[in-house]
Amino acid sequence: MAKLLRAAVLGPPGSGKGTICKRIAQSFGLQYLSSGHFLREGIAANTEAGVLAKTYIDRGMLVPDQVMTRLMLPKLEQLRNHSWLLDGFPRTLTQAQALNSLYQMDLVISLNIPYETLKERLSDRWVHPASGRVYNMGFNPPRVQGKDDITGEPLIQHDDDKPEALMARLRHYKELAKPVIDLYKSQGVLHSFSGTETDKIWPYINSLLSTKMHTQPSGAHPTQVP
Numbered sequence: 001m002a003k004l005l006r007a008a009v010l011g012p013p014g015s016g017k018g019t020i021c022k023r024i025a026q027s028f029g030l031q032y033l034s035s036g037h038f039l040r041e042g043i044a045a046n047t048e049a050g051v052l053a054k055t056y057i058d059r060g061m062l063v064p065d066q067v068m069t070r071l072m073l074p075k076l077e078q079l080r081n082h083s084w085l086l087d088g089f090p091r092t093l094t095q096a097q098a099l100n101s102l103y104q105m106d107l108v109i110s111l112n113i114p115y116e117t118l119k120e121r122l123s124d125r126w127v128h129p130a131s132g133r134v135y136n137m138g139f140n141p142p143r144v145q146g147k148d149d150i151t152g153e154p155l156i157q158h159d160d161d162k163p164e165a166l167m168a169r170l171r172h173y174k175e176l177a178k179p180v181i182d183l184y185k186s187q188g189v190l191h192s193f194s195g196t197e198t199d200k201i202w203p204y205i206n207s208l209l210s211t212k213m214h215t216q217p218s219g220a221h222p223t224q225v226p
């Protein structure tokens, strides 16, 4: 049997984390957990955490660490016997340390995408809020303009993808991501990918995952996988 894999994808807003995570989840059957999705779910349901989170997200700020760890860690607790893949968490060193105290990560993917590319992509990103399906008017447009492919419901643009919030988000990301990336580098689990196109990066990530899903923990004797 393939071993359980604990993985995360790091990258600035618009770097393609969601797009890549969906491909990984589909190809390798990992449980996919997106912090942004859970936050928006909380906002839509008017939960206490959701209402609080919205005040930060609307200003292009990160949600406080304690709110995030209380949101995300219990979800992982329910997935003890699954391989999982995190998108958007951890985003700060405090979050990474909280995660680290519970789980040893096996694989962390960091996406390096030029700023101009991020700006272009996000100004073109439209989502179907109920399902979290993401479209891009150039890269993966909906079949009918402005409508979700599956339900036909209207697509919206997140307030935090609008230019005012975007600059602040990218600045925050840079400052806070470095110590997180350094932590995973020091643990020997970091793999970085650079480029401007998800389709070009994807084959490398695909082959990395194929290797990882079929290897034993380091130190163990490799076994043949049928």
Ligand SMILES: Nc1nc2c(ncn2[C@@H]2O[C@H](COP(=O)(O)OP(=O)(O)O)[C@@H](O)[C@H]2O)c(=O)[nH]1
Pocket (backbone or CB within 6 Å): 011, 012, 013, 014, 015, 016, 017, 018, 019, 020, 121, 122, 124, 125, 126, 134, 135, 136, 137, 138, 139, 140, 196, 197, 198, 199
């Ligand atoms: N033009 C273009 N758009 C892309 C590419 N990869 C992802 N996108 C789009 O860029 C936007 C951001 O991608 P997403 O996966 O949501 O990034 P995240 O914010 O890191 O989760 C979405 O609208 C995607 O459809 C790409 O290679 N080229």
Ligand SMILES: Nc1ncnc2c1ncn2[C@@H]1O[C@H](COP(=O)(O)OP(=O)(O)O)[C@@H](O)[C@H]1O
Pocket (backbone or CB within 6 Å): 012, 013, 014, 017, 035, 036, 037, 039, 056, 057, 060, 061, 062, 063, 064, 068, 087, 088, 089, 090, 091, 092, 095, 160, 169
């Ligand atoms: N781990 C996190 N820590 C703090 N805030 C977060 C975290 N994940 C998501 N958020 C908040 O939710 C917003 C939307 O997140 P997400 O959907 O991951 O979008 P993006 O990848 O485009 O930033 C972020 O801009 C941030 O305000």
